[in-house]
Structures are given as C-alpha cells and as structure tokens.
Amino acid sequence: MTDVIIAGIGQTDVGEHWGIGLRDLAYAAVKDAIADSGGLQPQALFVGNMLAPNLSNQAHLGVLLADHCGMRGIEAVTVEAAGASGGAALRQGYLAVKSGLVDVALVVGVEKFTDQVGGGVDAAMATTSDSDFEAVQGLTASGQAALLMRRYMHEYGVPADGFAGFALTAHANGVGNPKAMFRKAIRVEAYAQAEMVSAPVNLFDAAPNADGAAAVVLTRSDLLPNGYPHALVKIAASAVSTDTLALHDRHDPLGFWAARESVEMARHRAGVTLDEIDFFEYHDAYSIYAALSLEAAGFAPRGEGWKLAAQGAIARGGRIPCATMGGLKARGFPGGATGLYQAVEAALQLRGQAGACQVSEARLGLIQSLGGPASTAVTHLLEKL
Amino acid sequence: MEIPRHWRLKKQRYALVGEVCPHCDYKIFPPRDVCPNCGDEAKTLYTFSGRGEVFSYTTIYEAPTGFDSMAPYTVALIKLEEGPMVTAQLTDLGDQPVEIGMPVEMVTRKMRNDGDERGVIVYGYKFRRRV
Known part of the structure; x- marks a missing residue:
C-alpha cells in the first residue's frame, strides 16, 4: 500500500486576530504549507471548521478558500465534527491520497472565534451538543x-x-x-x-478559544519534489x-x-x-x-x-x-x-x-x-x- | 425564533414522555426510534415518574445567550428511577448544598427566552430536591 506523506506544514500564531478574517487566516497557513512542501499543487482541498456559519455567518468554506487561495476550480469541501473537525478533515485528505484518486491533497483547519464575543460564543459552542436535550437546559x-x-x-x-x-x-x-x-x-x-x-x-x-489556521499538504512519497529537504513523516x-x-x-x-x-x-x-x-x-x-x-x-x-x-x-x-x-x-x-x-x-x-x-x-x-x-x-x- | 421545534417536543418538556421498547422493555428518554439496548424499533410511549437522583452536577457562571439572567445556575445529570439519565437544571435549591446521590423530582419551570421581548419563552422540566 501507498504511504501518505505529510509533505508540507503551515500554521499561524494562535490568538486573538482582530484584524484578520477567516479567509486570510486560512490563506496564511495554506501558503506556508505549500511552500514547505516544495511547491506541490493540490487537486483537492478539505477544510476543517467548527463554527464559521454561527460565528462569522459564513458557510461554504470549501469553495471560498479554494478560490481565495488561488486554486479556483479544484475539489473543495468542508468537514465538520465539532472540535474534531480538524482531525476529521485530515482523515478525508488521508483517504483521498491513500485511495490513489488524489495525488496531492491540501487540508486546512481554520477557526475565527473573535468575530463574536460573550454569550454568543457559548451558545454557538453549545450547538455542537444535543440542542434539544442538553443545550436547551x-x-x-x-x-x-x-x-x-x-x-x-x-x-x-x-x-x-x-x-x-x-x-x-x-x-x-x-x-x-x-x-x-x-x-x-x-x-x-x-x-x-x-x-x-x-x-x-x-x-x-479550560483551554482558551482562539483564532488560528493550520494546514498540511499530503501526497505520496514518489511525488515529492527533487531535493525535498525534510525528514519524511507518514500517516x-x-x-x-x-x-x-x-x-x-x-x-x-x-x-x-x-x-x-x-x-x-x-x-x-x-x-x-x-x-x-x-x-x-x-x-x-x-x-x-x-x-x-x-x-x-x-x-x-x-x-x-x-x-x-x-x-x-x-x-x-x-x-x-x-x-x-x-x-x-x-x-x-x-x-x-x-x-x-x-x-x-x-x-x-x-x-x-x-x-x-x-x-x-x-x-x-x-x-x-x-x-x-x-x-x-x-x-x-x-x-x- | 424556534417555535415549531419547541412545540413538537412539548410532551417531553412538560411530562417526560419517553418510550418503552416493546421487545426488551428498556425505558428510553429522550425518545428515539431505535432501542439503544436491543436495536429493534421502539415507538411505544411511556411516561416517566419524574423521580431520580443526582449523578453529577455543575454550577455554570458563564451563560450562553438566552440564559444570562439565570446565571449562576446548576445543571445536573439525573439518573431516573426507570434507568435513563437526563440533563436538567436543578431548581429551588435554597441554601442547602447539592450532593451526588441526592434524590430529586421533576417540576416545570421557565427554561430560557430568546433574548428579546418578542421571543419565545421556553418552559420545560427542571428537578428539585425531592419533598
């Protein structure tokens, strides 16, 4: 079976990025991950996000970020599993490359908590529990x-x-x-x-809610660029x-x-x-x-x-x-x-x-x-x- | 505004109506159509006694929107006499401390409001120290 390699990585500072929106935060991590991979060009984008529809009134992040990051046209979807959204998106990228259907997958996780403050954030977070029988209490x-x-x-x-x-x-x-x-x-x-x-x-x-974006580029070892400078890390x-x-x-x-x-x-x-x-x-x-x-x-x-x-x-x-x-x-x-x-x-x-x-x-x-x-x-x- | 959603749950909110599995007699709350015990379909309604005891509890200081005016308030996991566990606020506590194992019973109280004067006020079950 094919090894899936984490070829590129990128991450922004974690914190309160009042001046940076969701899409720009994601792009910062994506740009670094692609550069770190030696310039691999993704064919598919998987976005891990938990609360953008609630906190930023923004759904449909797949196409938003593919377009914003200069990859207009590629396969792109959001993966949501509350706090596990990032891990779940990583798995989708892994499956895509492991299956052989995608040569290079980009996975980015992004969250923008500071678009809202106070009780609205707690209420948004509570939507990830059982809304009818937990959050209502x-x-x-x-x-x-x-x-x-x-x-x-x-x-x-x-x-x-x-x-x-x-x-x-x-x-x-x-x-x-x-x-x-x-x-x-x-x-x-x-x-x-x-x-x-x-x-x-x-x-x-309790861990602090914070803004941040992190990204990985996944591919197979035979597709790594010549002179790839990092030790190989596989999933x-x-x-x-x-x-x-x-x-x-x-x-x-x-x-x-x-x-x-x-x-x-x-x-x-x-x-x-x-x-x-x-x-x-x-x-x-x-x-x-x-x-x-x-x-x-x-x-x-x-x-x-x-x-x-x-x-x-x-x-x-x-x-x-x-x-x-x-x-x-x-x-x-x-x-x-x-x-x-x-x-x-x-x-x-x-x-x-x-x-x-x-x-x-x-x-x-x-x-x-x-x-x-x-x-x-x-x-x-x-x-x- | 979530009127239909709260309306269709009125039997659960006002009377703790769950289900009993016709195949294995397992008592189910909140209702679900597949018995979590035997996996067969379960749709027979069953009204719970409303008696139980505290399995765990917490006092919430940072309230979500709609609950601000109640904070701090106490939410508990209640183990019902018939078996299932429910999440519910404890109410009418007075000065006495809450303890794990404390016997409680269901009462009907105001649960939340939509945060503006035209919004829905949701009523439903809470639990108090058994009297």
Whole structure:
C-alpha cells in the first residue's frame, strides 16, 4: 500500500486576530504549507471548521478558500465534527491520497472565534451538543466537562488540585512554541486560585478559544519534489469512532469509549504497541478530557490518568510526553483548526524541528482530536520514516 | 425564533414522555426510534415518574445567550428511577448544598427566552430536591 506523506506544514500564531478574517487566516497557513512542501499543487482541498456559519455567518468554506487561495476550480469541501473537525478533515485528505484518486491533497483547519464575543460564543459552542436535550437546559461545553470532572473526582477521590499538573505541563511546554497563545509557565498556586468557569472546572482547566489556521499538504512519497529537504513523516494510521452525542445517553460517561476505540483501531492498523509511542497530542480542551483520554488510550488504568500529570509522566522526558508544544491549554483551542495544529506539531517533532519543545529521538506520535466530550474521536499515528 | 421545534417536543418538556421498547422493555428518554439496548424499533410511549437522583452536577457562571439572567445556575445529570439519565437544571435549591446521590423530582419551570421581548419563552422540566 501507498504511504501518505505529510509533505508540507503551515500554521499561524494562535490568538486573538482582530484584524484578520477567516479567509486570510486560512490563506496564511495554506501558503506556508505549500511552500514547505516544495511547491506541490493540490487537486483537492478539505477544510476543517467548527463554527464559521454561527460565528462569522459564513458557510461554504470549501469553495471560498479554494478560490481565495488561488486554486479556483479544484475539489473543495468542508468537514465538520465539532472540535474534531480538524482531525476529521485530515482523515478525508488521508483517504483521498491513500485511495490513489488524489495525488496531492491540501487540508486546512481554520477557526475565527473573535468575530463574536460573550454569550454568543457559548451558545454557538453549545450547538455542537444535543440542542434539544442538553443545550436547551443551559448546559455549555465547559458544563459538560464539569459534569464529568465532578463525577470523576467523586468516584476516584481526586483532591481539589489533582488536575493542576495538566495545566502546568501545557504552559511549561507552551513557553517554547513561538506559535502558542500562552508562552508563560504557571505555578500550582495560580491554579488553586483560579476562578471557576463551570465548577469544578476552573480557568486553568479550560483551554482558551482562539483564532488560528493550520494546514498540511499530503501526497505520496514518489511525488515529492527533487531535493525535498525534510525528514519524511507518514500517516501510519487513521481512525474515527463515535459515541452518543449527548452525555446523558452513555452507560459509562467516564469511559470515553470513542477515544478508546479509535486509538485501538489506529494502533491495530499500524501494528504499533503503546510502548512504541513517543508522544501523545491529546485533546485537552479541559483537563478532565486529558485524564480520560490518557486512560482511554491505555496509558493509565481507569481513575488514574490524573496521576500521570501529578507525577510528571506527561512532561517532556517523562514516560509519555503530552501537549508537547502547549496542547490546547497553552497553544490555544482554535476550534476546527485544532486537529491540524496537532498534525503540524507532531510533524515538527518527528522531523526534529520542534526547537525548545523537541522530544528527543521522536519516531512515533499519537494525535487525537475530539468533538464534544469524545462524542467523536479522530486518532492518527504519525511516523518518521 | 424556534417555535415549531419547541412545540413538537412539548410532551417531553412538560411530562417526560419517553418510550418503552416493546421487545426488551428498556425505558428510553429522550425518545428515539431505535432501542439503544436491543436495536429493534421502539415507538411505544411511556411516561416517566419524574423521580431520580443526582449523578453529577455543575454550577455554570458563564451563560450562553438566552440564559444570562439565570446565571449562576446548576445543571445536573439525573439518573431516573426507570434507568435513563437526563440533563436538567436543578431548581429551588435554597441554601442547602447539592450532593451526588441526592434524590430529586421533576417540576416545570421557565427554561430560557430568546433574548428579546418578542421571543419565545421556553418552559420545560427542571428537578428539585425531592419533598
């Protein structure tokens, strides 16, 4: 079978880009990714986006961005799976190239949160939950995480600052990432004093919504331009699973079933054991999601994912480094672009271009993009050839 | 303005009407046409007692549009006596703390408004400490 290579990568700074609109943000990442690939010309564009129809009154991003980026006429569609939109778009690009029907695919994730402020953003985010039976009760994305976190702390006896390690690790790693929204380490005292967003989720348990765009160019190794300068990074496996949309429909809400299933499928498809994985870019939209994802992937037994953070096992140089370039918490959460940021960051790690964030001798990276509380889970394994 | 959408859910919002699977007797709320337990079609209506207990809860400080005037408010996962779980606000809490396992019962309350004086006011189920 053909290897699918991440030939080009590009990403904008993550943050509040008041002066840059959706299309220009996307173009900045696309331009860099194509240049990084050595000038490959895409035949298909897959756009990962979560909320542009709500926040920017703009749907139909496929043609908008193909046209705006100077690729008028090519195949172009948007892929939406809430916070997993970026991962889901990456999978569509992977399938297109893997199948042989497309030689060069461009995947861009873009999100523009700051076109609105305040309660409108929370209401837009809530449309990704069960609108008739969750959002109508005033439940928010943070509220869903809080319901899981409260139950988790109750069942497993986690102390009040038990989740602090996730934010501390993410912020420590974000310092070395020039694209990260927050590049400042925090101390456990700051965590303990942080105000509540949706109790028990505090400000440091929740990743910040942010603007950003990230892009990858996918192709086959035989189509790479002469003199291609980077170490080759391939997508070794791709898998998607879905759970129930609403939390209340799950028999085992703390099980993160889709997260577990998609990791198992990806590992099986690539023939990889957990021990071989050098780092894990999890979807830490909330620190409880990081804990549950570590357990679902198999890095910790149930109820003990939080201990990996408390004990330093997720730090660079630890047993399983996570959020190596800041994760969602410190790099920021640019909605449907998040899964592409993970792919770009993992490619940097595997090429050995991660600078101060470099995980030494990284060969195999696991990245996972979640929609809602793992209602959708998209998992990819990236490997250095 | 989402009048049809709220109107067609009135049995669920006002009376917790779900379904019971005619094949395996599984109780279903919110209603869905395929039984999540056995996979067969389930369309037999079933009215829930409205009694249950708190599985988990949270206090929401940053409210979405339409809920601003209620914040902070408490949303819970309620495990109903008949088996299913529902998401609902807790109301009439007074000064006593909420706890996981607390017995609760359904009441009907104002849930949200459309944010302008001509908008729809949605009524539906919330839960209070069982009396």
